Amino acid sequence: xxxxxxxxxxxxVQEGRISILNCDYTxxxxxxxxxxxxxxxxxxxxxxxxxxxxxxxxxxxxxxxLNKSAKHLxxxxxPSQPGDSAVYFCxxxxxxxxxEKLTFGTGTRLTIIP
Amino acid sequence: xxxxxQSSRYLVKRTGEKVFLECVQDMDHENMxxxxxxxxxxxxxxxxxxxxxxxxxxxxxxxxxxxxxxxxRFSLILESASTNQTSMYLCASRTPGLAGGPTDTQYFGPGxxxxxx
Numbered sequence: 145x146x147x148x149x150x151x152x153x154x155x156x157v158q159e160g161r162i163s164i165l166n167c168d169y170t171x172x173x174x175x176x177x178x179x180x181x182x183x184x185x186x187x188x189x190x191x192x193x194x195x196x197x198x199x200x201x202x203x204x205x206x207x208x209x210l211n212k213s214a215k216h217l218x219x220x221x222x223p224s225q226p227g228d229s230a231v232y233f234c235x236x237x238x239x240x241x242x243x244e245k246l247t248f249g250t251g252t253r254l255t256i257i258p
Numbered sequence: 259x260x261x262x263x264q265s266s267r268y269l270v271k272r273t274g275e276k277v278f279l280e281c282v283q284d285m286d287h288e289n290m291x292x293x294x295x296x297x298x299x300x301x302x303x304x305x306x307x308x309x310x311x312x313x314x315x316x317x318x319x320x321x322x323x324x325x326x327x328x329x330x331r332f333s334l335i336l337e338s339a340s341t342n343q344t345s346m347y348l349c350a351s352r353t354p355g356l357a358g359g360p361t362d363t364q365y366f367g368p369g370x371x372x373x374x375x
Contacts, residue, residue, distance in 0.1 A: 153298070178363070187262070187348055187366030188301070233300060244289050244308065244352070245316070246364060250300035 147171045148236050150249035158257050163221040165252050167234035170215065174236035178246070179208060179219050182231045191232075192219070221254075229256045261285070262367035264349055270373045277336040279370050281349030289352040290332035291364060292316075292324065294345040301348065307332055339374045346371050 149168045157163045175196040180188035194201040194208045201208050207220045221228055231253045235246040265280035291306040303316030305324040313324050325333040350364040
């Protein structure tokens with residue numbers, strides 16, 4: 145039972161354009177969401193997060209949007225740069241479980257075309 | 259900077275062998291985690307530990323056990339390795355905090371790619 149879903153396994157975007165990565169979840173208990181970025185042969189690194197009390201969080205070129213009614217979040221990268229080429233995982237946690245446990249999506253491989 | 263290290267980057271073992279994967283973190287984090295990453299399946303939680311000598315099963319604990327004797331070290335044990343345990347294994351650590359805060363972030367090691375023949 146995949147509680148966090150990333151339906152696009154891959155995405156290609158021209159350099160300078162906007163990259164939009166999507167994530168859907170099914171568990172209404174999730175109240176904290178994160179995006180991780182992973183390069184080959186490295187561990188995932190934290191990118192940006194959002195609490196369920198917000199609908200938007202911005203950090204430089206990265207913005208995460210949360211639509212709780214649709215159980216959907218998205219990561220916007222603008223402008224996209226070649227160094228953004230990586231696999232992106234969204235993840236979710238729930239306060240009533242102490243937020244220790246993250247449930248990850250299956251990942252989206254983003255390729256930025258120069 | 260948080261540093262999470264894993265004992266091996268690449269490991270090749272034979273079916274039936276006992277395998278130890280070691281993870282060490284240097285930030286005095288209470289929580290530690292073991293995941294495996296497989297194509298099309300994302301990261302799946304095997305086991306985690308709230309603190310020393312404490313452990314909890316994750317989503318796919320079958321065929322694995324763990325040990326946490328010291329705060330900085332979390333070991334994953336494959337009692338009798340099988341070919342379906344060929345995977346990338348990732349360790350992570352975290353300090354518990356208020357929900358929505360930066361301390362909810364998990365920090366990952368570089369991973370161990372295990373091949374079981």
